[in-house]
Amino acid sequence: MMMEGSRSSSSNSCFTCQTRGRTEWCVLTDEELKLLDKGKVSRDYLPGEVIFHEADACQGIHCIESGLVGVRKMNANGQEILLRLGYPGDTLGYRSMLSGDDHNNSAEALEPSEICFIDAATVRTLLTRNPTLGLRFLNHAATDLSAAEDKVLQSTTLPVRARFAHLLLVLKDRYGVVGEDGAMVLELPLSRQDMAAMIGIRPESMSRTIRSFEDDEIARFTGRRVHVRNIDDLIEELELAEGL
Amino acid sequence: MMMEGSRSSSSNSCFTCQTRGRTEWCVLTDEELKLLDKGKVSRDYLPGEVIFHEADACQGIHCIESGLVGVRKMNANGQEILLRLGYPGDTLGYRSMLSGDDHNNSAEALEPSEICFIDAATVRTLLTRNPTLGLRFLNHAATDLSAAEDKVLQSTTLPVRARFAHLLLVLKDRYGVVGEDGAMVLELPLSRQDMAAMIGIRPESMSRTIRSFEDDEIARFTGRRVHVRNIDDLIEELELAEGL
DNA sequence: GCAACGCCTTGACCATAGTCAAGCAAGGCC
DNA sequence: GGCCTTGCTTGACTATGGTCAAGGCGTTGC
Structure with missing residues (x-):
């Protein structure tokens, strides 16, 4: 309903992206980066705008360029928890993408945010081309997993x-x-x-x-x-x- | 009822391992499998025996051949939760290994179990040799992460x-x-x-x-x-x- | 045999946090 | 201006589950 957004994807390139050093993508070669750059779409979100919903089919992953994102999860009752905050450089939806599931949580901009979308095909291509990329994601997943387990312990004890x-x-x-x-x-x-x-x-x-x-x-x-x-x-x- | 243990590591080879089809290792080539076979040590555990403790340095990963394992986590208070059960084919401690941390949970045999240990160096070698292996672990991590997040939601709602x-x-x-x-x-x-x-x-x-x-x-x-x-x-x- | 231990159960009590309902303040809109 | 809506706070009440203490039961060890 708003469309403040739609700055075109050409205006900000992965090559000049400020946050790339903090992302998984920092391991890409120039050529791979070109592939990424071509495959990604950048978009602006206003606070409250939803990036993806729980149970949506996962079409690819999102990468936060700027702003702040909340990752939520709710049960059938409508009760909601805020699993984590996403900051520039963070990747969203990689979990569902990698296990081939639908999204099992939702992401919503908490501040005006600029977020890149990278479609599944591109991600898969890059993953097979550059094995190090997979290891980076593996690291990311390991960290998130540890945090989630801490949270389980905390919330019950x-x-x-x-x-x-x-x-x-x-x-x-x-x-x-x-x-x-x-x-x-x-x-x-x-x-x-x-x-x-x-x-x-x-x-x-x-x-x-x-x-x-x-x-x-x-x-x-x-x-x-x-x-x-x-x-x-x-x-x-x-x-x-x-x-x- | 005890000391059936200490079957030597030579007696059961990765090549004949019944559970390999269910593990990450199923993607290895014969040559890589040979490497794995040489690097692993198998050991029997009795119920109650601890495979590793929280805060232990992570020296490698464990692979359950048979039996049942409980993965626990406790807070400073001594209160404990049982995060998940480990079945034959499951991998233990891969999270800490991959992010280079100490173990942040403990594993204990709940039934008599046969468990292989694969040292960090071997794992790393295999990971760089066979990129698919990394993707398998990535998948595993993604699944565990999803389960952990579900658990957070459940335990609070x-x-x-x-x-x-x-x-x-x-x-x-x-x-x-x-x-x-x-x-x-x-x-x-x-x-x-x-x-x-x-x-x-x-x-x-x-x-x-x-x-x-x-x-x-x-x-x-x-x-x-x-x-x-x-x-x-x-x-x-x-x-x-x-x-x- | 008996003592000791671990595991489970039960009772009595209490604190924590959820529920329901009401009200207030701030911001947006006509 | 008045009117909504939304977010936050408060009160009163309740229920859920934790705590503490005791006792039963089965196993193990001496």
Whole structure:
């Protein structure tokens, strides 16, 4: 319904792509890169726009050039979790593509994003041409798998406060500014609902958890800005729950 | 009942390995197979024996020839979950091996098992020699990843009864005998504790869940044998929780 | 034989987080 | 301006599942 997008694919080439160094594609030769460049289509997405839906047939993979993407998964009930955030250089949908399944999660732009689509045929050609590419994807999958298994453990063993503390600590690396005294300011790109979905709870519980952090003077939340009095409090919250 | 073990590695060759067709290794050429055969060491494990621990350095990968293996993960608190079961033909520890990390879960024989160890150097050699092997692992990783993400969703959105019903439905494929009338008998290889760990609950809750299934006449549990009155009840239990 | 251990079960209790319902604030639209 | 919608918060209530403590039962070992 919008079409702010449609900057043509010729305007940004894989050769000049800023994020390529961070992607799987960095192992390609010039010739292979030409193939990739020809096969890809770039497109702009506005916040809230969906890149692909769960159960859609997987036609290829997506590569984030700029912006922020949320990878979601929902059950039949309509309950949703936010599995992970996708940043420039990240690849989306490679899992389904590689195992030949339909998409089993959905991707949605959380910020204005520029995303390349590379069709399945091109990916397959490149994979057979350049074996190193497969190993890069293998690495990626291994990392994602490890993260997913951690998440399973966390969500079954840790209480909500600890999971939230952990989330803030993870987001710190990307969005946090830490001061000398251990204080931190976070400028988050996430709504409360999305934070809730990231730790697998409902919005009401998120609200209450935030409030309990404020009551305990661990942090102050104003809009999407978070002031953490002292990072150690978050770490302590985690370790407490882990029984240390 | 023990020390059947220590059959030497020469006695069973990769060439005659019954399970090879089901493994990643089925794509190897004869010459590569010879390499694998020379590099591997086979060993027998008794129930309870640990194949590798979490945080151990990953020296290579393991391949299950026979038996049953549980892949576990625990948090600092000592709480444990059983991530998945490993069957003949399955590969263990490939994730850590491929991303160069230490093991981030542990593997333990649940039944007497025969397991081959293939050292990292051999794996790497084979991976560079035969690119298809990498793609096979990639596929494996993609499958595991999908399963792990499902598990995250389930453990945060489904109540215990539904998770247990789901577990029984999964175990049905391997251990169940289903009759004409929809009744089913399962002969499980798992203790109550392990079933509890598979759905991320404590043993007490497992006990109570079992009892509630018996009270509702969904199933009868005697030791490790389960009689399910009608499979549809399990499916219904699941769908009910998913809001259908 | 008996003691010790591991596994499972049960009871009583409680805390955590989900549900339902209502209300508020901010932004978009006519 | 008024009217929606959407996102967030709050309250009251409930249910689910965790915790703690005790006891049963079967196996193993001395």
